[in-house]
Amino acid sequence: MRLGEGRRAGAATVTAVLLCAALAACGGARAERGGDGMARAGAQGGGHSVKGVGATRVPGVGDRMQRRIPVASRQVVVVYGDGKDAAQATVVLYAKRGPNWERVRSWPGHNGKKGWTARHRAGDNRSPVGVFTLTDAGGVLADPGTRLPYTRAASFAAPHWWAKSHWHDFDYVIAIDYNRVKGAPPDDPTRPEGEERGGGIWLHMDHGSGTSACVSVSRGAMEQLLRTLDPDEHPVVVMGDRAALKA
Template sequence: MLALVGLLVPMAMTAGAASAAAQTPFDPKVVPGSQVVYVSAPKGSSHATMSLWQRDRDGWAQTLSVPARVGPPGISKDASEYVSYTPEGMFTLTEAFGRQHNPGSGLPYRYVGTSDRWWWVSDVNSKYYNEPYYCAAAQCPFDTTKSENLGQAGPVYDYAVVMNYNRWPAVPGKGSAFFIHVTNGNATAGCVAGPHDAIVQLLRWLDPHQRPVVITQAT
């Protein structure tokens, strides 16, 4: 979801591997693999923290922590097409896209460029709801006024990872187009947004063989 007007957040980054076997802010027993993107925000706040967690034979270690933004009302299980909550829970990460060429993504990466033909369908009446679709606006089999044109969205979609919230099957109205993308410093319309360099690092780090997930939580 596209960024909304908000307050500018410093883009400072804290990187470097933490000590192994660190205590995790999430329940490791529910994690299916060995990579977690953990996003937390105080209840009702769009100001969040995004951290990357890697599991190896010694346990879990945090490898990155950066400021991030979420939807204006924060993170909630009540996310839908009609409010700007960032959905709360654990969601798989299986694909990415961007207006810029692939920076070395470990996930399958769709280059959309600045084309006006790549969409993410948010039309609740479409059978393609919450899926990407390629078409000229006049020929699209859905309402383009209720969908996102990925190539025309600006630098926030230079790089993005798709959060598999409300997919397979997608429930109409429960929410669509939730991504981890580049921040413009503002609150989002429900996505998670982080610093440009952190999103590039995220793309290069994610490994489908490690079954990566994003965990979002209101604290």
């Protein structure tokens, strides 16, 4: 048994009301029903390898964001939003090899349906811009082989009164450490900075359109991220629209 697994299993039994509040930030609680459910071209694929010459800086990330990446971090997931008000993004996994950042894999994805903001608030349908650690994972499905602490629970399942295209959103999730308690399961509803700041921001499986604030990618992408991210490498996500990332 993984160290602390018993504590996590207990935490995952939060009440249905609190759980729905946590899930709402990530997907379809406010999703329009009647969408066509079709992903952007290639969004359901497994991504493609883009290994190449490394760089000493994470590409497309300006000084302000570069300085926020912890010195110890050797894995970075960058979410390059298409635009401030756009819901489409490209998600790229980088690994640090010696002094260089190597681009390992990329996938199409989605972010908040109204785009991005540096001042995220609950219900604004925008994803928060920033650099956040990645410390905890979970979902409906069994652990696919991640090194991250993983909480499996049926309670992650999206309610079936949501649009059918959202039912598998939370089969796999990785918590983005925005206004949450690190080391807690992703569905822990605690908001240290207050409810108005929002929370429950996750990497999760894509349903083919924008989210309420999370970042979504295909199942194949989630499986690879879960199998690759390693707490010993201090992984972080750097996320925002391309202009904000370069600033």
